[in-house]
């Protein structure tokens with residue numbers, strides 16, 4: 001065996017395809033501890049697989065400069081065309097035309113099979129060690145001696161989809177510098193009680209603060225839960241809170257971003273206060289505001305400035321990404337380990353995360369192509 005990939009997820013499969021296309025004579029094996037490849041991919045984009053973004057803003061990644069250098073070689077249109085996946089943009093979000101992740105999974109597995117890549121499922125990496133110029137890979141089923149080892153085992157987000165942190169533990173034992181992962185892109189538990197609002201959805205503008213400095217502002221739909229908030233805009237806020245090591249812990253909702261305070265004040269002057277609330281807000285929100293605040297002035301302020309305090313993230317089981325991972329100083333520009341030659345680190349395993357909208361799959365695929373070119 002010449003080359004072994006750990007993890008038949010987004011970066012592992014694409015990395016193996018890219019490697020094999022460039023080195024047709026080399027034997028390539030992927031080991032995957034779940035019973036099937038690409039299980040997480042099937043869950044992406046609500047089953048539709050939001051695999052790229054037409055307006056990718058590199059500044060939204062946790063380490064823009066590092067990502068910029070890597071993604072420069074990755075063109076999602078030509079890569080997916082090469083595996084017979086036609087993509088289309090819905091707004092700025094890119095999906096397969098079939099609108100199902102099953103097509104993407106089938107295309108990637110089909111291409112891997114066509115190239116002669118072997119995928120061993122239900123086989124878990126336990127450890128590896130250097131033997132002369134090669135690497136001995138130790139799994140729960142076998143031992144392999146390989147020339148190159150690609151680690152694509154991700155971090156801790158959603159254990160039932162394969163991310164159990166086991167590869168990170170192995171790297172920790174090998175002395176890699178690690179930024180301890182925290183759950184990102186997940187709902188948030190708030191200190192304030194939101195039980196009354198459970199199930200209510202509102203379009204609002206969310207501002208995130210760290211020590212009273214505004215660090216992020218985004219419009220979107222917020223879904224209230226019995227102990228906190230959810231929705232894409234909240235997912236993005238949760239990742240930024242994790243990036244700040246939970247120091248950015250105040251966020252404020254503008255419940256009526258389309259109206260200025262002056263406009264709303266004028267309406268209140270002409271109508272009664274209850275008339276004003278009724279004219280602009282969902283009845284459940286009105287009930288909540290009246291329970292949480294005592295005076296009309298406090299309620300009026302909360303309409304444009306409803307403050308919440310981060311208590312904790314919902315946890316890795318609900319997280320689309322892990323924020324943190326192997327420190328970027330541990331790899332070079334081709335994602336080869338600077339500690340151990342011929343070992344490469346791909347995808348989420350590295351300390352890179354991006355917001356919702358195709359950013360994380362773009363990183364997984366793009367990093368895989370860079371490391372194998």
Ligand SMILES: Cc1cc2nc3c(=O)[nH]c(=O)nc-3n(C[C@H](O)[C@H](O)[C@H](O)COP(=O)(O)OP(=O)(O)OC[C@H]3O[C@@H](n4cnc5c(N)ncnc54)[C@H](O)[C@@H]3O)c2cc1C
Pocket residue numbers: 006007008009010011012031032033034037038039040041043044045046049050051052123124125126152153154155157158161162163164165166167319320321346347348349357358359360361362364
């Ligand atoms: C519900 C959900 C929805 C998402 N939606 C989107 C979206 O629409 N767009 C987007 O860009 N991103 C999305 N993401 C994020 C995206 O799926 C991940 O960023 C991406 O899959 C990471 O790729 P990866 O190859 O690093 O890891 P993964 O895809 O997680 O693959 C890692 C693989 O390694 C295997 N593995 C782990 N440890 C071992 C071991 N010790 N031995 C053998 N195998 C091992 C795992 O089982 C897994 O198959 C979503 C995530 C979730 C959970």
